Amino acid sequence: MRRGDEILTRKAELRRRVWDYMEQHGIARFPRPVHGRIPNFVGAEEAVRVLAGSPEWQKAQVVFCTPDSPQRPVRGLVLRQGKTLYMPVPRLASKRPFVRLRSEEVSGLRGVSSAESVIKHGKAVEIDKMDPIDLFVTGCVAVNRDGARVGKGGGYGDLELAIAYSSGAVTDRTPVATTVHDCQVLDVEIPMEPNDGPVDLIATPAQLLRTRGRFSKPQGIQWELLTDEQLNAIPALRSLLPTK
DSSP states (O other): OOHHHHHHHHHHHHHHHHHHHHHHTTOBOSSSOOTTSOOOBTTHHHHHHHHHTSHHHHHOSEEEEOOOGGGHHHHHHHHHTTOEEEEEOGGGOSSSOEEEEEGGGGTTOOOTTSHHHHHHHSEEEOGGGOOOOSEEEEOOSEEOTTSOEEOSSSOHHHHHHHHHHHHTSOOTTSOEEEEOOGGGBOSSOOOOOTTOOOOSEEEOSSOEEEOOOOSOOOOSOOGGGOOHHHHHHOHHHHHHOOOO
């Protein structure tokens, strides 16, 4: 088995392990089953409060957050605290793949933390017109204390970070955080490839973990690792494709 296949197999095993455990122990929350998703979990609101206690959150005025269900409380708190929210459209299926929503634009509205509401009330922005991101929050299926992460398998979380990096909105100094249940923090090695983006902060309902920073962050889009299927499905990638 080639190394790339071994990594994919190992990541699939870790995902299944976490998804099964969350379902079997009453940790999984709507939408269910959590298999095939960034899993929503009991205690997601508490995890956000833990993250909000960090200096990185308190300094941040512009927060990027994925559209995953367990990060809905993150998006809600961003807007309630008067910060600016950036969110990718699902599967990056737009030439302008990121939506910006400022807190003053949702005054008087309720429930705008859902991904659908952010898309409805936000403004799609050109990649090169994004504000500098102060904190990047991503969803995970599993993480470890080295900062390695596993997503749901589509590669979108890593591409979101890479595209934002290519725009200049994110740099290698931008802190990357995730909110997960404690059971998603694994004491095992998680294989990482050059296009995999690590995390700096892990917020759970019980604690805030600062990772060991073992892995470097990808310096933009790793074009040689993209498939034709990804290039065809994600218009923003085609618009950023280097000319020969």
